[in-house]
Amino acid sequence: MEQKRELTSVDLAALVGELGSYEGAKVDKAYLYGDDFLRLKMRDFDRGRVELLVEVGDVKRAHVADPDNVPDAPGRPPNFAMMLRNRLSGADFAGVEQFEFDRILEFHFERGDENTTIIAELFGPGNVAVLDANDEVVDSLDTVRLKSRTVAPGSQYEFPDSQGNPLRMDFEQFAASMDQSDSDIVRTLATQLNLGGLYAEELCSRAGVEKGTDIADATEEQYEALFDAAERLREQLENAELDPRIYEEDGQDVDVTPFPLSEYEGLDSRSADTFNAAVDEYFYELDRSDDDDQPAVDDSPDFESEIEKNERIIEQQQNAIQGFEQQAQEERQRAELLYERYGLVDDVLSTVQDARKRDTSWEEIADTFEDGADRGIEAAEAVVDVNGDEGTVTVRLDGTDVELDASEGVEHNADRLYTEAKRIEEKKEGAQAAIEDTREALAEVRERKKQWKQSDDEGNEGTEDEEETEDIDWLSRPSIPVRRSEQWYERFRWFYTSDDFLVIGGRDADQNEELVKKYLEPGDLFFHAQAHGGPVTVIKATGPSESGKNVDIPQQSKDEAAQFAVSYSSVWKDGRFAGDAYMVTPDQVSKTPESGEFLEKGGFAIRGDRTYFRDVAVGVAVGITCEPSTRVIGGPPSTIRDQAETWVEVEPGQYAQADVGKKLYREFRERFEDTSFVRKVASPDRIQHFLPPGGSRISED
Numbered sequence: 001m002e003q004k005r006e007l008t009s010v011d012l013a014a015l016v017g018e019l020g021s022y023e024g025a026k027v028d029k030a031y032l033y034g035d036d037f038l039r040l041k042m043r044d045f046d047r048g049r050v051e052l053l054v055e056v057g058d059v060k061r062a063h064v065a066d067p068d069n070v071p072d073a074p075g076r077p078p079n080f081a082m083m084l085r086n087r088l089s090g091a092d093f094a095g096v097e098q099f100e101f102d103r104i105l106e107f108h109f110e111r112g113d114e115n116t117t118i119i120a121e122l123f124g125p126g127n128v129a130v131l132d133a134n135d136e137v138v139d140s141l142d143t144v145r146l147k148s149r150t151v152a153p154g155s156q157y158e159f160p161d162s163q164g165n166p167l168r169m170d171f172e173q174f175a176a177s178m179d180q181s182d183s184d185i186v187r188t189l190a191t192q193l194n195l196g197g198l199y200a201e202e203l204c205s206r207a208g209v210e211k212g213t214d215i216a217d218a219t220e221e222q223y224e225a226l227f228d229a230a231e232r233l234r235e236q237l238e239n240a241e242l243d244p245r246i247y248e249e250d251g252q253d254v255d256v257t258p259f260p261l262s263e264y265e266g267l268d269s270r271s272a273d274t275f276n277a278a279v280d281e282y283f284y285e286l287d288r289s290d291d292d293d294q295p296a297v298d299d300s301p302d303f304e305s306e307i308e309k310n311e312r313i314i315e316q317q318q319n320a321i322q323g324f325e326q327q328a329q330e331e332r333q334r335a336e337l338l339y340e341r342y343g344l345v346d347d348v349l350s351t352v353q354d355a356r357k358r359d360t361s362w363e364e365i366a367d368t369f370e371d372g373a374d375r376g377i378e379a380a381e382a383v384v385d386v387n388g389d390e391g392t393v394t395v396r397l398d399g400t401d402v403e404l405d406a407s408e409g410v411e412h413n414a415d416r417l418y419t420e421a422k423r424i425e426e427k428k429e430g431a432q433a434a435i436e437d438t439r440e441a442l443a444e445v446r447e448r449k450k451q452w453k454q455s456d457d458e459g460n461e462g463t464e465d466e467e468e469t470e471d472i473d474w475l476s477r478p479s480i481p482v483r484r485s486e487q488w489y490e491r492f493r494w495f496y497t498s499d500d501f502l503v504i505g506g507r508d509a510d511q512n513e514e515l516v517k518k519y520l521e522p523g524d525l526f527f528h529a530q531a532h533g534g535p536v537t538v539i540k541a542t543g544p545s546e547s548g549k550n551v552d553i554p555q556q557s558k559d560e561a562a563q564f565a566v567s568y569s570s571v572w573k574d575g576r577f578a579g580d581a582y583m584v585t586p587d588q589v590s591k592t593p594e595s596g597e598f599l600e601k602g603g604f605a606i607r608g609d610r611t612y613f614r615d616v617a618v619g620v621a622v623g624i625t626c627e628p629s630t631r632v633i634g635g636p637p638s639t640i641r642d643q644a645e646t647w648v649e650v651e652p653g654q655y656a657q658a659d660v661g662k663k664l665y666r667e668f669r670e671r672f673e674d675t676s677f678v679r680k681v682a683s684p685d686r687i688q689h690f691l692p693p694g695g696s697r698i699s700e701d
Helices: 009-022 079-088 171-179 185-191 196-207 220-238 275-292 303-340 342-357 362-374 378-382 410-459 464-469 509-519 555-567 637-643 657-671 675-681 684-688
Strands: 026-033 037-044 048-056 060-065 092-098 104-110 115-121 127-131 137-140 245-249 252-257 268-271 383-387 392-397 400-405 493-496 502-505 525-529 537-539 578-584 611-617 620-625 631-635 646-655 696-698
Touching: 009 060, 009 092, 009 196, 009 220, 009 252, 009 275, 026 079, 026 092, 037 079, 048 104, 048 115, 048 127, 060 275, 079 127, 079 137, 171 185, 171 220, 185 196, 185 220, 196 220, 245 275, 252 275, 303 342, 303 392, 303 400, 303 410, 342 362, 342 378, 342 392, 342 400, 342 410, 362 378, 362 383, 378 383, 378 392, 400 410, 493 555, 493 631, 493 637, 502 509, 502 555, 525 555, 537 555, 555 578, 555 611, 555 637, 620 637, 631 637, 631 684, 637 646, 646 657, 657 675, 657 684, 657 696
Parallel strands: none
Antiparallel strands: 026 037, 037 048, 048 060, 092 104, 104 115, 115 127, 127 137, 245 252, 245 268, 383 392, 392 400, 493 502, 502 537, 525 537, 525 578, 578 611, 620 631, 620 646, 646 696
16 A cells, blocks of 8 residues: 555545634744745744645645654755745744645734735645735746646636535435546546545445446435435534544554544554644655665765865855955055045045035035036045045046045055055955964874875775776665755856866856956956856866966856856847847956946946957757765756756746756656755755846747
């Protein structure tokens, strides 16, 4: 007998009465695991912590769980969970009801500013929809667009057509529904009367009616016996006459029911205080039995995570050193600019100091500079800010803003900037000392790893080389250990080229600005689509702290960066399949506009000749890696194919980012034996992180 994985209509009817006792509990947080498992953490005055679980994937359930049976909170909450937190935080749980006799629950929440209903569809593919007070869909795990109904953000929620409630029929309605069938009794009860297979058979057993009897041969007495059995079932549910049972077969839990069933008389069972507690125990053990089927993960020392940690710290320290160097250089350049434009700066400072001696307000001083700029006075044109609260005035000299202490002269302000540069360089020396300590720690870990491998080899002579060259079939492996560490570039768009060069791109104007100002270095290459709304794209010649002036970047890497720049631009969003891109060197990119021009945030000026890439085909693949780290990756198909264990290509299409992310998530779950691994490392939100803006679809090639 197969284990039960979905609650029935009868189960939900029994649960609704028990869940109603939690009315008044306040919502703390919402969590989403994968794309099908919702958890609401609540507080109840009498019971304390209350955990409501709703799962609508391969397993379909809804119940309150013992806190010890709740999975650990996932990492960064996806958009759906954040939306629920915004709507439900502090809201009161106002009750739950079952729609008709269908496998649909409506959870109601009330808050002073807005009421919310969560619809859990525990049938078919499963879905969760969040409705506002007007029953309009705020968001849903899946978008449904059928002729019969639509479930999509902004639409009015529509329930599926119901087959009615067999426990609310009188005898005439019951008999008429039975007579409409051309099947046998048990199939008619299961489908026409919406009872499902198990309880259709249970009614036949309780009524003493042969379940295989053809409807055409059924008698009125049999109908009456079946109707009486249905009435008794209704009374048990309405009066909460429950005696929950968890049934076992061959030492394994196979079903949970709100009362003993005649159909299971030959099975061992155990009882529970409430049906909700029985459901919680059953599905908790089901999860554990799934985990028990997986072999234990290798418990050898995790040297790789230690190495990654130290390498990450070194990278951060190198970034800090580089930042200190840049800051110190900028402070010195500002000081030098003051001396280069001594006369202009002195005019500005003298004007402010003379005005303050006459008790002129800071607002009037600012107005004076504005008037002077309108008349074309050079010193006034250089003033970009007057701050009376701080007693400062900021001037722009050769494109660089310099903040001045308005009470001091040029020399004092320059000396202050030189002093600041020296202070920053001292911080750099401290960071350099710290990086040496980290390098020693890294060397020590690598030595321990080397010694451990040598000692392990002594006990496994002749097997090491074979294991190293053996390809692991990760897709069919029942358990995959998660090995992950966050890298500095992961908040940007990114991928590694076929030649192992890091490519980073901006997600918005702020990140485009940051990439040009902070991460574009000599030796790198700058790419951009010949279209509006594209990411600044940079091929990093080397690591952030190394000189890349003499690095030769291969043509294939350049082609992949160009495809990346085009694919994540408005070319894709417009539904086009090709576009142009250009490449320049860092010294050709400037944040200083030409005279009379203006640069928006994220914009830049390009000077000199450009290398063009014409008619570049768009192309994006999203995949999952299993070694040396476990993560989602995405970018040009030519590089993702070689780096990922499995991948899916996408192209411009009609589906929204969120919907495509869910489609890919399900596709990956189909490919991996260890579906829990996919849930941990490749949630729909993480997949969506690598999808271009605009509509997409899975490529059929």
